[in-house]
Amino acid sequence: MKVLLAFYSRTGNTERLVNKLRETLSDVHGVEIAVHRIIPPREYRLPYLNPKALKDALSEKGTPGVKPIDLGEYDLVVIASPIWFERPAPPVTAFIEEARGCEGKRAIAITTSVSARSVYAKRLADRLRKKGFEVVGWYSLKRGHLPEEVVEELKLLAGQSR
Numbered sequence: 001m002k003v004l005l006a007f008y009s010r011t012g013n014t015e016r017l018v019n020k021l022r023e024t025l026s027d028v029h030g031v032e033i034a035v036h037r038i039i040p041p042r043e044y045r046l047p048y049l050n051p052k053a054l055k056d057a058l059s060e061k062g063t064p065g066v067k068p069i070d071l072g073e074y075d076l077v078v079i080a081s082p083i084w085f086e087r088p089a090p091p092v093t094a095f096i097e098e099a100r101g102c103e104g105k106r107a108i109a110i111t112t113s114v115s116a117r118s119v120y121a122k123r124l125a126d127r128l129r130k131k132g133f134e135v136v137g138w139y140s141l142k143r144g145h146l147p148e149e150v151v152e153e154l155k156l157l158a159g160q161s162r
């Protein structure tokens, strides 16, 4: 089972979460983890006050110029995104839009945010479904916090083959 953890993080919450996930999921028998950091061509300055950040967050395409990757070799793709303006962060939206090999691929959507509204992870899951992913789990988490019950579910999902 090859599992990809793809994430974007500007202030470290999502990165910390992904580091914890990498540690816990690599304990699952037969699971091999790869990590991909999504990097926008230029970081948004002062994103809360930046009209471009708002525009890209609300757009279906996200940040222009995010490098596409092929997901063909992975059995499961976990996508972790901060929430910006109640949407997945725009570099993540672009990553999903540009990715190849998504059709029928199992995916898990994870969002980190301050308020952790459940609709946040659902929005990320919707974006994934639109690209043809089969979304098998979605979790809306508070900042970098990873509850034990989520870890247990993710371990089960990571160890399952089709």
Ligand SMILES: Cc1cc2nc3c(=O)[nH]c(=O)nc-3n(C[C@H](O)[C@H](O)[C@H](O)COP(=O)(O)O)c2cc1C
Residues within 6 Å of the ligand: 008, 009, 010, 011, 012, 013, 014, 015, 047, 048, 053, 081, 082, 083, 084, 085, 086, 087, 112, 113, 114, 115, 116, 117, 142, 143, 144
């Ligand atoms: C531009 C911007 C907009 C944000 N909008 C929201 C929001 O709508 N709801 C929310 O709960 N948190 C919001 N946040 C908080 C982040 O989602 C939260 O701090 C997240 O965990 C940051 O992840 P990171 O540290 O990996 O970059 C926003 C943060 C930024 C920078």
